[in-house]
Amino acid sequence: MKALFRNLTWMAVGLLGAAGLAAIALERGEPVNAMWFVVAAAGTFAVAYRFYSAFLAARVLGLDDTRATPAERLDDGKDFVPTNKWVAVGHHFAAIAGPGPLVGPTLAAQFGYLPGTLWLIVGAVLGGCVQDFVILFFSMRRDGKSLGQMAREEVGRRGGMIALLAVLAIMVVLLAVVALVVVNALFDSPWGTFTLAMTIPIAMLMGLYLRLWRPGRVLEATAIGLALTLFAVVAGQWVAAAPEWARYFTLSKPTLALAIIAYGFAASALPVWLLLAPRDYLSAFIKVGAILALAGGILVVRPDIHMPALTRFVDGSGPIFAGGIFPFCFITIACGAVSGFHALISSGTTPKLLMRESHARMVGYGSMLMESFVGVMAMVAACALQPGVYFAINSPAGLVGDTAEAATAAISAWGFPVEAATMEALARQVGEHTLLNRTGGAPSLAVGMAQIFSTTIGGHRLLSIWYHFAIMFEALFILTVLDAGTRVGRFMVQELLGHAWKPLGRSGWYPGILLSSGLIVAAWGYFLYQGVLDPLGGINSLWPLFGIANQLLASVALVVATTILIKMGHRRTLWVTLLPTLWLVTVTLTGAWQKITSPNPRIGFLAQARALEGQLAAGAVAAGKVEATTRLVFNNRLDAGVTALFVGLILVLILEAVVEWLRVLSGRKAPELRESPHVPTRWAVVP
């Protein structure tokens, strides 16, 4: 009777999820309510967790709670610490959920709400969650080894070096593109810039509190930091209203980019306790709070979705980034569906925390489902805007013009009516001079979030506060990714430089720190600056590049996982990692091929370089813009080269893995797993 009730309940949950998916996929002619998105995602994720992750845990991986985890065997109270399952989920979720699941879906909304939402749900269930879960499990079985170490040991000698180079290259593009999102959100915005700038002294104050006065009292310091940050959001309004103050915080895009580059260098070179760590504490709390508030707001407000299911831009002519649904929707949304970067977290801190092998299911698979849910909510917030408003905020000046009249006329001509007066009124309501040409996703998401929040609390009077709270929340944790990423990139550069001259590899040697910090910041700073000067907004070239890189890293992780599964003797269940691998390799290689060779100058880097060269040769470029155009030609060729480098690195690794697979499968090589030996747990096992 109990079993029957359980089965009927799960059948009902499954049917509810299916009904949600049908409602968002089939509804036409009238706005779909956001609740259907919540129902579709929650229903599908619940069923996927209950059945698919259980299948992976029992039939594929064979989680074994009688086996001591590294956290139990190597417990040192520092790195290896047996941690409560839900605390481990909290740690892992806070580490994997960055700006990607918010920005990616917002950008992909240019195709309409449907392609991105379906990819978020299906991609997470069959790809992203599987990747996170299996890599976490394999790393746990290997005493918490990193993805690079596993690649070297299980695939081949070159695997480790390729993983290191790939991660470094990806890091450079990632940091550039997230910094560009901040620049596009904050240029000419004294309120937003002031608020974000204030988080630097606030974080430093927290750092001093934690270092000098109350070492390690994170909650006390964070409470002080949170109060000051919220005050800074409100105070930004007064700064923006006072011309003598506002002029110091009204920055152009290039100035803002240079300020962020200088900040990145400082954050990398300064002691970690002074700026990076306290900012991370602040960011983690605000991130979780804002995400919970967004989820609550959507449930309370239940907004209608105004974006159509599919827009005319499915043909590849999108204003935010050019390229068709296949492959660009699946590249644009990486975090939230499948993100290779997660494999670095799953093979980093998390495997050293798990008390039981069975916890890997909730921590690995479950946390990724939560991140995907965040992505669905971001899609809802972006698509709840009127499409004309969404495109007016996100379309670059190079495409629609930089005046409200020109931009709204161009966007209305695409079939998304919007008036200049509407945009001007909206900008006034959120406390900005203009919302136009803010390509990058952050401002449109902030407007969507602010409308949802203000409907719940405060009404239109608080719209400007909520908008700047949302901008601060997005920018704050983008900067956290920026400074933590720059620091890790610095260590990677030092590791590489150490091969050339040993002292440069020493992490405590200050000249080495300054040189490696300078190199990594110069690398991402160059791409950031090129994005800022790009008349098409920079996102058009950099976000797909980042997406391709991130998905290629996911391919690496899944190839490593497939290799291990083959060595474990799996044949019939190999599809669990092989299918997402094949999909990702197809998507990324197609995307990379199109970005390099497409004859459409808005898609192909080389085609754009040729087109610009043609304009220069024909004398069609104004004298004042010749230098910038020549630089654009070089930058496009550089982007093509970087894309080719990513593809080359990954193809070498995949080829090496396939050779290993064939050797093992044909019996020419005995499968040799590098698992730690089985040690029985000392803790009671709950059946």
Added chain:
Amino acid sequence: MRALLAAARALWAFLRLWSGDADYDVYRARVDGPALSREEFWLESLKRRYDRVSRCC
């Protein structure tokens, strides 16, 4: 009321563990021999956390 207090206590304990506020207490409970001071432990834990990829995109 008692259940509410228990829930609040559990939430507080979760927050302390999740945020790292309780890390030193956890460490002290696990180390038999000479232990690091609170400040030394905190600085070392930051180094361990931020010397590798700790935040995703």
